[in-house]
Amino acid sequence: MRSLFKLAILFSVPISLIISIFLGRYPVNPGEAVRAILSIATPHLVHSPPETVKTIVVLYRLPRVLAAAITGAALAVTGASLQSILRNPLVDTYILGISAGAGFGAALAIAFLPPVPIEFVAFLGALMAFFITFSIAMLWGKGSVIAIVLSGVIVNALFQAGLSLVKYLCPDPYKLATVTFWLMGSIGAAAFWNKVLRMGIVVTLCAVLLYSIRWRLDILSLGDEEAVALGASPIKERAMVVAVCAMAVATIVCYTGIIGWVGLLIPHIVRLTVGADNRDVLPYSMLLGASFMVVADDLARCLTSTEIPIGILTTVMVAPFYVYLLKRSAGVWR
Amino acid sequence: MRVVVKVDGLRYAYPAGVKALEDVSFDLHEGEILTLLGPNGSGKTTILKCLLRILKPFGAVYIDGERRWDCLKQRELAKFFGYVPQAHYPTFPYRVRDYIAMGRAPYHGMLSLPSKVEYMRVEEVAKMLDIEELLDRTVAELSGGQLQMVLIARTLVQEAKVLLLDEPTAHLDVSNAVKVLDAIREIIKKGIVKAAVMTLHDPTLTALYSDKVALVKDGRVVAYGCPEKVLKSDLLNSIYGVSFDVFKRENRLIVLPLGTK
Ligand SMILES: Nc1ncnc2c1ncn2[C@@H]1O[C@H](COP(=O)(O)OP(=O)(O)OP(=O)(O)O)[C@@H](O)[C@H]1O
Ligand SMILES: [Mg+2]
Numbered sequence: 001m002r003s004l005f006k007l008a009i010l011f012s013v014p015i016s017l018i019i020s021i022f023l024g025r026y027p028v029n030p031g032e033a034v035r036a037i038l039s040i041a042t043p044h045l046v047h048s049p050p051e052t053v054k055t056i057v058v059l060y061r062l063p064r065v066l067a068a069a070i071t072g073a074a075l076a077v078t079g080a081s082l083q084s085i086l087r088n089p090l091v092d093t094y095i096l097g098i099s100a101g102a103g104f105g106a107a108l109a110i111a112f113l114p115p116v117p118i119e120f121v122a123f124l125g126a127l128m129a130f131f132i133t134f135s136i137a138m139l140w141g142k143g144s145v146i147a148i149v150l151s152g153v154i155v156n157a158l159f160q161a162g163l164s165l166v167k168y169l170c171p172d173p174y175k176l177a178t179v180t181f182w183l184m185g186s187i188g189a190a191a192f193w194n195k196v197l198r199m200g201i202v203v204t205l206c207a208v209l210l211y212s213i214r215w216r217l218d219i220l221s222l223g224d225e226e227a228v229a230l231g232a233s234p235i236k237e238r239a240m241v242v243a244v245c246a247m248a249v250a251t252i253v254c255y256t257g258i259i260g261w262v263g264l265l266i267p268h269i270v271r272l273t274v275g276a277d278n279r280d281v282l283p284y285s286m287l288l289g290a291s292f293m294v295v296a297d298d299l300a301r302c303l304t305s306t307e308i309p310i311g312i313l314t315t316v317m318v319a320p321f322y323v324y325l326l327k328r329s330a331g332v333w334r
Numbered sequence: 335m336r337v338v339v340k341v342d343g344l345r346y347a348y349p350a351g352v353k354a355l356e357d358v359s360f361d362l363h364e365g366e367i368l369t370l371l372g373p374n375g376s377g378k379t380t381i382l383k384c385l386l387r388i389l390k391p392f393g394a395v396y397i398d399g400e401r402r403w404d405c406l407k408q409r410e411l412a413k414f415f416g417y418v419p420q421a422h423y424p425t426f427p428y429r430v431r432d433y434i435a436m437g438r439a440p441y442h443g444m445l446s447l448p449s450k451v452e453y454m455r456v457e458e459v460a461k462m463l464d465i466e467e468l469l470d471r472t473v474a475e476l477s478g479g480q481l482q483m484v485l486i487a488r489t490l491v492q493e494a495k496v497l498l499l500d501e502p503t504a505h506l507d508v509s510n511a512v513k514v515l516d517a518i519r520e521i522i523k524k525g526i527v528k529a530a531v532m533t534l535h536d537p538t539l540t541a542l543y544s545d546k547v548a549l550v551k552d553g554r555v556v557a558y559g560c561p562e563k564v565l566k567s568d569l570l571n572s573i574y575g576v577s578f579d580v581f582k583r584e585n586r587l588i589v590l591p592l593g594t595k
Binding site for chain 2: 084087088089212213214215216218219221222223224225226228229230231232233237271275276277279
């Protein structure tokens with residue numbers, strides 16, 4: 001049963017990627033799409049399709065689909081890792097306020113500090129948000145599950161307010177437009193080869209780091225006391241994991257805006273279907289996250305004549321599951 | 335008999351200011367099971383956590399000869415003490431095989447993984463404890479007694495020298511409680527671990543399974559010694575406020591609680 005689910009998740013990625021390349025306002029038939037991609041790699045061997053098709057496939061569809069896949073993979077793998085180290089299946093970078101922190105940092109950089117790299121300020125914002133979330137939870141809630149979720153909600157709201165303030169105070173109408181558009185969350189904004197490349201490099205690096213400590217994540221998920229009894233140093237190791245997750249998510253947020261819920265739900269589905277061990281959860285979360293986001297983005301761009309912001313779509317798709325999880329976990333909140 | 339753990343004057347207060355341990359001292363000898371017996375909130379769990387350095391108390395613990403336990407790296411200490419926490423199901427439903435293998439953590443750094451040989455060790459230990467058929471289930475599906483055996487298996491895979499068990503019989507029916515305690519006694523008799531400290535709430539099981547008993551009350555050890563010496567009705571009465579009938583039957587000590595009069 002488990003291997004069946006693994007296969008299904010494995011195949012969902014290429015299938016969703018390929019289908020998505022054909023989908024869109026401008027019809028591209030499958031043969032043309034494949035030839036367009038091949039003609040880039042081997043320009044002389046393949047009979048080249050019309051220039052328009054080539055442009056659409058290679059310059060618009062392909063980077064867009066890849067951007068969606070990278071975004072989904074990053075959100076899911078960071079969600080899975082944070083769930084392990086906080087021993088809490090109800091968190092992800094969005095719930096913990098990390099995404100909002102990164103968004104605040106990025107908005108600040110776009111609006112007021114042009115010469116600084118946006119990613120770097122976003123990363124600082126993400127770390128700061130997590131630090132505040134976790135401090136509140138530790139100081140007033142002994143770091144319990146519900147305390148972390150609640151203080152995440154507070155910090156999230158705080159940084160969202162900060163975002164509004166940045167928009168309000170932004171002196172330059174052009175920059176204001178940039179911030180506003182980007183904040184709505186859109187894969188379209190990231191659908192350029194140079195951005196895809198940057199996202200790809202950072203996310204791959206972070207994913208490799210997280211995967212290489214997969215067993216350590218298992219140990220940390222036993223809780224601080226048992227982890228210490230098994231010779232680990234939970235506080236130090238947790239800080240490292242958070243830094244890596246913040247880096248991945250800060251990069252994603254810089255290009256696609258704030259997208260919630262995906263990182264929470266995907267690892268949960270993976271645990272239910274292929275098992276709880278992080279050597280499975282991490283890679284299969286990345287794969288399922290990628291195909292989920294590709295499909296969500298297809299819906300965002302094809303469902304109506306104008307594009308629906310992807311953050312709205314993922315929330316609508318995932319929220320019912322969250323209610324269900326919340327109900328199921330109510331018993332363990334003591 | 336050689337002393338494997340010497341506890342000398344532990345004092346601990348929780349951050350909130352609650353004084354949990356006032357002055358705790360006792361010796362643990364090779365081949366022995368020491369039971370900490372005392373009312374709720376007397377400090378038993380706190381003692382175990384201090385030994386493990388989950389909490390950092392004042393005072394000293396000397397392990398294996400004369401090494402102070404705060405001079406060791408946490409990883410080295412984890413090769414000495416094996417912890418069986420009060421049973422609770424882990425948040426994520428790991429496979430039992432993987433869950434037991436986590437006992438190998440002190441032998442690995444951040445990046446390394448348990449090897450095939452170590453997984454074979456998991457099977458050997460499971461065979462020895464007679465829980466082989468559980469290996470491919472998930473931890474969430476286990477009964478309380480099975481979970482307890484799995485946790486013990488984890489400490490054996492850990493190659494711990496001394497086991498620290500917090501209420502290993504809590505929530506277990508009589509047959510499972512006896513099974514778990516028998517297993518603990520067996521692994522000590524075979525020399526797989528040198529000694530064990532456990533906490534219990536049942537004075538008769540304490541009498542049956544302990545080589546030494548420490549009565550704990552308000553963060554102090556008020557009596558320490560072999561069960562015959564410590565499990566006396568007046569002593570127990572002063573601790574629990576309950577009168578006891580203590581008698582011997584076929585050379586076994588029976589401790590019967592009678593009531594609060
Ligand atoms: N995390 C904590 N913070 C503050 N005080 C604590 C904490 N844990 C325990 N205490 C207090 O320390 C004292 C000793 O608690 P401990 O858990 O060691 O008792 P115990 O003997 O194990 O009790 P039980 O038999 O109920 O398990 C109690 O007064 C308890 O209220
Ligand atoms: Mg206790």
